Amino acid sequence: MIDCDLIIKADYVVTMNDMLDVVENGAIAVSNGNIVAVDAADRIMAGYWSDRILGGPHTVVFPGLVNTHTHSPMVYFRGLGDDLPLKVWLEEHIWPAENRWLSHEFVRDAAELACLEMLKAGITVFSDMYFYGDAIAESVKKAGMRAVIGAGVLDFPSATARTADEYLARAERFIRDWRKDALVVPAVAPHSPYTCSPETLKRAKELSDTYEVPLNLHLAETEWEVRELLGRYGRRPIELMHDHGILGQRVLAAHCVWASDEEIDILAETETGVAHCIKSNLKLASGIAPVVKMLSAGVKVAFGTDGAASNNDLDILGEMATAARVHKAISGDPTVLNARQALSMATRSGAGVLGLDSIAGSIQTGRSADLVIAELNRPHLVPLYDIYSQIVYAMRASDVSTVLVNGRVLLEQGRPTTLDEDAIYARARSWAEKIGKNA
Ligand SMILES: [Zn+2]
Incomplete structure (x- = not known):
């Protein structure tokens, strides 16, 4: 018998490996943060020993959602200025609120609430794009999660910097400070081609x-962005980025709602990743990204929630369920974005677009134990004929019971082990009182 740190047993181990194998009555042995074996439960129990067994009957385990x-x-602006067009919402509500409230403390406290919300929804890794990256990293480290944290870059002044030079210098310092961390991956995040000049974007790419x-x-x-860039530069957004050599394997482009057929080919050729944020795009009426076309052209597409202010939650199960339905409706084809494909996008493709596919996104020997255990004894989850269908079309965030990142249990039976839930709610309410008074 080989000693290991913990063993997870489940009715279904949904591996999301290259073959999309599902092990029924399966188990996973975990040691030193990594998966050391995945097999039928009787074989794991015969070969491995641990005094800590998680999961059990009527559970499913799948890779942490991305x-x-x-x-x-x-999350602290959730519900602030809802039901408005993107431009009005940003310029008249969100940016003024950010200018008024952003600070290290605000960002740290808010990011901690976001980590709690995501952990409880089975998300083990997220890609963030904001300011005060150190404050976000502080909360991510406290929670024990994994994150790509992008330092925001703009061409105009905000609460954090005045000029592109200053934003870029801050981003570089943030990258140098965090690039050796085991769980935090620093990144550079120029906001968009309508708020950053091609010159600024090229420097971010460098x-x-x-x-x-x-x-x-x-x-x-948005369609506005396409018109705006055509007016300014005579090029569509993705074309413009391609002209300036901004796109590529390490680039993750959020939305791409208004990608033309030619631009979809550019995304595929340059191996640029796309974060599909369907709930945010629906709520802001930005449109629906041509994801089915992108997937058939070979574009790497994964799911994102966008900020809670435009969604209004951080729930990848919800994104998956919405996308899998909406793309069927708009294409008139119920076979597109099937449950296997949707769960692949939420796990292995997600890890892929973040450059983390050798670490996370699937349950395989040698990968990090970033895992979700969900309960199947729920009225909306019985009977069960196809585990993928159940996860994509019927599972809710509240069915997630236990979450591990790097072999560490961060959520156990619905309760966070690293975060103080009541304190997080109390801080959120006290910030909201101040924000609400000034809104
Ligand atoms: Zn966004």
Whole structure:
């Protein structure tokens, strides 16, 4: 018998490996943060020993869900200025609130609430794009999660910097400070081609290339953006980025709602990742990204929640369920974005677009134990004929019971082990009181 740190037993081990194997009555042995064996439960129990057994009857275990695009501290603006167009919402509500309230403390407290919300929804890794990256990293480390944290870059002044030079210098410092961390991956995040000049974007790309870190941006989110860039530069957003050599393997473009057929080919050729944020796009009436076309062209597409202020939750199960339904409706084809494909996008493709596929996104020997255990004894989850269908079309965040990142149990039977839930709610309410008075 080989000693290991813990063993997870479940009715279904949904591996999301290359073959999309599902092990019924399966088990996973975990040691030193990594998966050391995946097999039938009787074989694992015969070969491995641990005094800590998680999971059990009527559970499913699958890889931690990946949220590829969010602005985690915006949970504190959840429900602020809803039901408005993107531009009005940003310029008249969100940016003024950010200018008034953003600080290290605000961002740290808000990011901690976001970590709690995501852990409880089975998200083990997220890609963030905001300011005060150190404050976000502080909460991520406290929670024990994994995150790609993009330092925001703009061409105009905000609460954090005045000029592109200043934003880029801050981003570089943040990258240098965090690039050796085991769970936090620093990144550079120029906001978009309508808020950053091609020159600023090229300098951000240089940082990404120099330090081999991701570059995240918003791209082709609204029809307004397409018209605006055509007016300014005579090019559509994705074309413009391609002209300037901004796109590539380490680039993750959020939205791409208004990608033309030619632009979809550019995304595929350059191996640029796309974060599909369907609930945010629906709520802001930005449109629906041509994801089915993107997937058939070979574009790497994964799911993102976007910020909670435009969604209004951080729940990848919800994104998956919405996307899998909406793309069927708009294409008139119920076979597109099937349950296996949707769960692949939420796990292995998510890890892939973040450059983390050798670490996370699937349950395989040698990968990090970033895992979700969910309960199947629920009225909406019985009977069960197809585990993928159940997860994609019927499972809710509240069915998630236990979450591990790097072999560490961060949520056990619905309760966080690293975060103080009551304190997080109390801080959120006290900040909201101040924000509400000034709204
Ligand atoms: Zn966004």
